[in-house]
Amino acid sequence: MTATMRAAVLHPEASSLQIEQVGVAGPGPEEVLVRTAATGLCHSDLHFIDGSWPIPTPCVLGHEAAGVVEAVGPGVGEVAPGDHVVTCLSVGCGECITCLEGRSYLCLEGRSVRTRAAGQPPRLSLGGEELHQFVGLATFAERMLVHRRALVRIRRDMPLDRAALLGCGVLTGTGAVFRTAGVRPGSSVAVVGCGGIGMAAVQAARIAGATLVIAVDTEPRKLAWATELGATHAVDPADGDPVEQVHALTGGGAEFTFEAIGLPRTVEQCLNMAARGGTATVIGMLPQGARVEIDGAELFLHEKRLQGSLMGSNVFRRDLPQLVDLYLDGRLRLDEMVSLRLDLDRINEGYEAMLAGEVVRAVVEIA
Ligand SMILES: NC(=O)c1ccc[n+]([C@@H]2O[C@H](COP(=O)([O-])OP(=O)(O)OC[C@H]3O[C@@H](n4cnc5c(N)ncnc54)[C@H](O)[C@@H]3O)[C@@H](O)[C@H]2O)c1
Ligand SMILES: [Zn+2]
Ligand SMILES: [Zn+2]
CATH class of the missing domain: 3.40.50.720 (NAD(P)-binding Rossmann-like Domain)
Structure with missing residues (x-):
């Protein structure tokens, strides 16, 4: 069943994001629906917004986020509704040599987990048409519908706005x-x-x-x-x-x-x-x-x-909980890295602040 939510959409030829109501499907097999709590603004998204790297549009960008599991599809055992999670784009197919070596951040076969199979209704939609989901995450939205291997559960005492930074910038x-x-x-x-x-x-x-x-x-x-x-x-x-x-x-x-x-x-x-x-x-x-x-x-x-x-050569299910512990021990300082907090409507201002050199990280707080 498809629900609606607000998301920041990159349209063809656009140089900024537009907030719109979009459709998000319910979780299918091996998928998890996450309520996005916060998402960090990484410069990588900006390379797609400013056109220095091409990307299929319309698209929901964003790849650095934390949230709370809302619903799980069949075949998901590792998380349950209410769990706090960080998402990560370094999801491999699980079968190729790089994945088997523990270097799934290098996997080139990850498409099967980043998108649904051809013929299936898309995870995200706009006006009944497919809306591209950046790296299988699309964190600039109220919900993320992701493969179960694209997330890791974290301790409940970790603040979610700072946990978001761990998903790309700090991990990298x-x-x-x-x-x-x-x-x-x-x-x-x-x-x-x-x-x-x-x-x-x-x-x-x-x-x-x-x-x-x-x-x-x-x-x-x-x-x-x-x-x-x-x-x-x-x-x-x-x-x-x-x-x-x-x-x-x-x-x-x-x-x-x-x-x-x-x-x-x-x-x-x-x-x-x-x-x-x-x-x-x-x-x-x-x-x-x-x-x-x-x-x-x-x-x-x-x-x-x-x-x-690439992405800090991560094994993120090992590395993310370690980074959480380092933060809670006071050794990894994330509070000082969040220079600006915004709501989703002001997401473009976060990028302006980045380009003006005013922030270490801008964080969009969604829920
Ligand atoms: N390899 C990966 O897996 C990976 C992952 C995430 C981000 N990235 C990339 O890492 C880069 C940094 O991302 P970010 O989010 O920290 O960006 P950012 O815009 O926050 O930081 C860039 C910094 O570089 C400084 N700078 C610009 N020109 C400079 C120069 N000539 N000399 C010295 N300093 C200069 C800026 O003042 C700024 O502090 C981006 O290109 C991003 O796409 C790579
Ligand atoms: Zn990034
Ligand atoms: Zn692989």
Whole structure:
């Protein structure tokens, strides 16, 4: 049975979201209907809104959320109505080699869990037609109808607005540090770009025991916040070449560098900021087709590594509850990362604030 709800819809050719009444189906086999409590505004959605990455429209975007289970379909055993959950886009098919290896965030066969089979009524609809559900989640809506494997139950004492950030930004930033790169106690770290993702990486570097944590950002407010959350040094490119500044602070480069913006130039800076034998990890979502220019000697002569990190190389059913515990222990600070709270009607203002450099994360509180 289809119910109606409010959702922020991206229409063809549009450059902002429109709040509309849309249809949401009841949960079918292996599906869970979740009442969305809060959703974070990640820059990745903006790449689809501003057209730097194409996407089928009309579409409901959003992929960073927490909520409360409202109803479950047949074959769902792991959650029940009333459970608090975080959703995540890293859902694999469960059968391919990457899934079997525990790397389902890399699975390319996840379509079967992200959408219903052809011929089935769609999960979301608008005027009787299919409304695309971004990465099988579409969190910019009052309800999320998702596959049972796209969520994880969390402790009831975890506030849902802050839990939302764990679904992408914090999972990605901390996972890049803990899992993809493997930062160790005593390491030196530089994080280029201190928005939601980079600020989570700064905190993860502190938690992992890095002794030097250098935050790099063009927005002085971000540098001040990063320093509060664990950065030992702040580098503003307005004060001179950030690569030279990081080399001066570290005496030859940082062992681990992270790019959390999505620009070829800052990817190049990250490789150049890394020490001999160091590792540069690219988290930022570069524009489609973007090329990066690197000096080959950085690789063979200095034995540097350049690698990517997708969704923090997560196993989110393992990682999410750990992040919740780190927050409730006071070590992962999420309160300070929520700079702005909005209701769904004002979602576009959240992106304006992001582009103006005013927020670490804007959070839309829905219910
Ligand atoms: N790899 C993944 O799985 C993954 C997951 C989530 C997000 N992302 C991507 O990570 C990137 C960051 O996302 P976010 O939500 O934190 O974005 P954000 O807009 O909140 O943060 C970007 C930060 O970069 C800073 N910045 C911009 N240009 C700069 C420059 N030249 N030098 C230094 N700092 C600069 C901004 O001031 C801002 O603080 C985006 O590209 C997003 O799409 C990737
Ligand atoms: Zn994201
Ligand atoms: Zn798979």
